Amino acid sequence: MTFSPDPVRFDEARPLALTAAVDIAASGVDVLMVRDILGRLSLLLDDRLAAVDAAKVEAWRERLISTLGRYAADRPLLLASKLFQPDAYFASPRAADEHGYVAGSGQGTIRWLDNTVVGGDWARVSTPRADPDGVRTARTALYGFKGGVGRSTATFMLAKHLAGQGNCVLVIDLDLESPGSGPLLVAEEQLPQYGIIDQLVESALDNDEGLDLVTQATHFQLQNNGELWVAPARGRGAPHATYAYIDKLNRVYADVPGKGQGSFADRLEAAVQACEEAVARESRRPDVVLLDSRAGIHDIAAIAISRLCDLALLFGSDNGQTWAGYGELFKAWLSSGQAPEIREKLRMVASMVPDADRPGYLEAFRDHAWESFSILYDDLLDGETGFNPSPEDDSAPHSPIPILFALELVGIDAVSTPGWDDWAFVRAAYDSFLKTATKLMIEGPR
Known part of the structure; x- marks a missing residue:
């Protein structure tokens, strides 16, 4: 795994992940952005109602790895169909609609789930x-x-x-x-x-x-x-x-x-x-x-x-x-x-x-x-x-x-x-x- 000479920092990682999520949602897939306690990001795609092209999935995964650097999670892109309990994420009461994003006709939704040690309730x-x-x-x-x-x-x-x-x-x-x-x-x-x-x-x-x-x-x-x-x-x-x-x-x-x-x-x-x-x-x-x-x-x-x-x-x-x-x-x-x-x-x-x-x-x-x-x-x-x-x-x-x-x-x-x-x-x-x-x-x- 190689990263750019100018490393991505914490404040930059979320906007980069959101840009990728918007592009993915444009294809009609619901996206859940998840950040772990270290600040690393994953995108979870809900493919339970509509199949997602395998080639696109791989391209999206590579994009996240290359753009997020060390803020890409170990598994930066996951499919709901491959998760043991997908609703533990997609239906989590802690997940919220992404502020400022409105899905257009034929586009998927984007939600946000932030995992923190303290301070999450702000x-x-x-x-x-x-x-x-x-x-x-x-x-x-x-x-x-x-x-x-x-x-x-x-x-x-x-x-x-x-x-x-x-x-x-x-x-x-x-x-x-x-x-x-x-x-x-x-x-x-x-x-x-x-x-x-x-x-x-x-x-x-x-x-x-x-x-x-x-x-x-x-x-x-x-x-x-x-x-x-x-x-x-x-x-x-x-x-x-x-x-x-x-x-x-x-x-x-x-x-x-x-x-x-x-x-x-x-x-x-x-x-x-x-x-x-x-x-x-x-x-x-x-x-x-x-x-x-x-x-x-x-x-x-x-x-x-x-x-x-x-x-x-x-x-x-x-x-x-x-x-x-x-x-x-x-x-x-x-x-x-x-x-x-x-x-x-x-x-x-x-x-x-x-x-x-x-x-x-x-x-x-x-x-x-x-x-x-x-x-x-x-x-x-x-x-x-x-x-x-x-x-x-x-x-x-x-x-x-x-x-x-x-x-x-x-x-x-x-x-x-x-x-x-x-x-x-x-x-x-x-x-x-x-x-x-x-x-x-x-x-x-x-």
Whole structure:
């Protein structure tokens, strides 16, 4: 096998394979593009209804080998009739229609199946939220591409605000590597016996029945018949047993072969539902669920945003790292065809806004946000209709909800500083955020 002097790199391989797939589909054959965990590509041709000329098959195979170089799989072209279980590929729920390709008359379809170790849920078409008992609880995910933007503190403030209005609120701390909102809301000695991490580990073995997962918040008094429940990332553990958090963390993300609800995404969704049901058994069904997601490009955040929530609050500061990071996520949603389902439930939060230059900062933030978000919006010609809000649209996903910067909160130990959340400057810093987020959660995103 020989390759060209200029080797094909990862970013070039998929477009080259797609070009070949389009030419093959033009002959009337359905094509499934498959990428393995190393990035190598294969084209699977569905020849079960129509025979494919053997000479063409060999020519297509040679073309893939010569054009893809080391990104050609060991068997770069396969026929469905030669596979043991072809529908394991062609009918896979993870396969999606190739974005931007529309089959013409007499042409075959092209679908895409990407195999990844982590991160696949960013580019996986979202599935409708499941509501087993027919009662829908409003869920909001709070996410930041980078850490240190005040997401967990905002979760704390929003949870208290909503409960103070008489709602039954459940906060689920999904930041497993660095639990945030759980410690802010519940004293160590009041933790439930088990946490989200236990639910994920035990459910892989069908051993999750009867776990003690939720507890009421302990750090403040609520009014107006509101309730605030917490499902922390970790629990306090069983008596006379060491709570092996790191050992559990090393196992939670694995899919479980042969199990009906074995994927990590399925188990995470089941864990959220289990927490909601636990609150319902103790009191009443939550009116609102806040999912405190972890930062970064991580499967937990991908699942929380694309699959579990009705509203996603995206936190960030106005800097190049923020917009480069969100730009990569938006490109993944666009390429997978998720943009129409995802974009209208997103809303940007401008965290740590300097009060001295609030108007100028927010205007620059909005403009940069619009530049990033516009990749998710429709390209419209004159007279066409679609989803393409203007930069000045205050209700658009890119329009920032501000949280003012409070220097006094830097480095504060919130757990050992009772009443900090009622300080006047703290209430002023979060006022706009709490009002706008509450309205979005009650009325729903745009």
